[in-house]
Amino acid sequence: MKTGISNRSQILNECLKALGLVLEFDLNDHPTHQHSVRVGESCVIIGDKLGLPSKKIQQLYFAGLIHDIGKIGVDINILRKKSTLTKDEYISVQQHSITGGRIAAAIPELSDLSFWIRWHHEKWDGSGYPDKISGNEIPVEVQVLSAVDCFDSLQTPRLDRDRYSLADALKIIIEQRGTSFNPDIADLICDMTDKGEFKPEESSERFLQLEKKYLINDAEDHGDNYWEGLGMAGLYPILRLFARVIDAKHGYTQGHSTRVSILSKFIAEKAGFSTSEIIKAEVAGLLHDAGKISIPHEILDKKHDPDSREWEMIKNHPLHSFHILNKISSMNEIAAITKQHHERLDGSGYPVGLLEDDIDILAQIIAISDTFDAITSERSYRKQSSFDNAYREIKNGLGRLYNRELGKILLDTPPVYIRALFDNHIS
Secondary structure, eight states, X not given: OOOXXXXXXXXXXXXHHHHHHHHHOOTTSOXXXXXXXXXXXXXXXXXXXXXXXXXXXXXXXXHHHHTTGGGGGSOHHHHTOOSOOXXXXXXXXXXXXXXXXHHHHTSTTTGGGHHHHHTTTOOTTXXXXXXXXXXXXXXXXXXXXHHHHHHHHHTSOBTTBOOOOHHHHHHHHHHTBTTTBOHHHHHHXXXXXXXXXXXXXXXXXXXXXXXXXXXXXXXXXXXXHIIIIITTGGGHHHXXXXXXXXXXXXXXXXXXXXXXXXXXHHHHHHTTOOHHHHHHHHHHHHHTTGGGGGSOHHHHTOSSOOOHHHHHHHHTHHHHXXXXXXXXXXXXXXXXXXXXXXXXXXXXXXXXXXXXXXXXHHHHHHHHHHHHHHHTSOBTTBOOOXXXXXXXXXXXXXXXXXXXXXXXXXXXXXXXHHHHHHHHHOO
16 A cells, blocks of 8 residues: 655655755765765665654655754864864764754754754664663664664765775674664664665665655646745745755855845845746745755865866856756756856856846846845955945846846845845844
8 A cells, every 4th residue: 555645745855855965965975866865765764664654754764864954053164174073073063963953843844853853863872962862762763863874874985084885884783783773773774785775876676665655746736826835835944944055065155045035036026026936036046056066165165266177067056956956846947947047148157058038037037136145245265245346247237147127126226225135034
């Protein structure tokens, strides 16, 4: 019997899978099958072996995808460190489970996962963190998540060590059976690997079978009514979290996606767009830079201009945004908009070099908002510039780079209004 899930849960599933990819993306890992995705899939396999209810298996999958969401609150320089962490740095990293639990608790769609995310580093013998609970004080779902996370983390490349082989990772799980992990769950991980149900580089046949049972719902045509707000309202907190994760990947982009979203919505409203188009502009603004995870931080955080090879990598990020978002069934239009947000009316943009008539009108809005915020924000290679300089840059490009009517809406808006607009919507 197929248990299935609601269409709303299906969209949440797809959003969280994309979010997990962005959160954990590592250029040295399997490009489309990253750590968080592997943890989620393995949790489903182990949960099924334990006979957990279908709802718990769905939630366990979600928890696997975003278990490390709290790392967006950890200093990015610590996360990138290539040597052993100091005691204080290790304590800072440990806070990610508490931060992650608080993030989940504040989002209605994820609140049931808050304890699981908080406790995913607890150990069977009570030596874990943050609350040092032990044995069956630890919910069985967390016991699964903790063991699977460790098992896959060992096989995931890290800056301070090479990845372990499958055999070596399994050996460590067996050695810590009864200390770090529930012995029964350690045994189930052994069973999973013995049966070939875990594949680092791709989804296993067993997961694909269970995915159909627990995680996939027949696709529906969401239509424009979905974008009138009824469908998207509950997902807004997830989408805003998505933007926070995107911006947290690089030191100089804090809040950028949120500001682009706010400004894009404002321009769309002033231009008289429909409710559905306004929402699409807002969401595309939040997610437009998802593809920047494909660019090494050494390039994005350089203190001087990128060379020609690096520039080609940067120019591909809209394509990566498209591929990430296009996996979410309700986000196909958003994906297309993000793909075009660096195109310019005269064909001088990227990645394709489209001309005005071929550029989505909402992408033209994002282009203006993105340019304005990029100029007025600090970057690794230059200081923050003034609103006047941003206005001047956009004015000089009207009709050539930027849509004249849409650009004029921004130019007619005083700086004090834009500052207040941001302040009203960013806590």
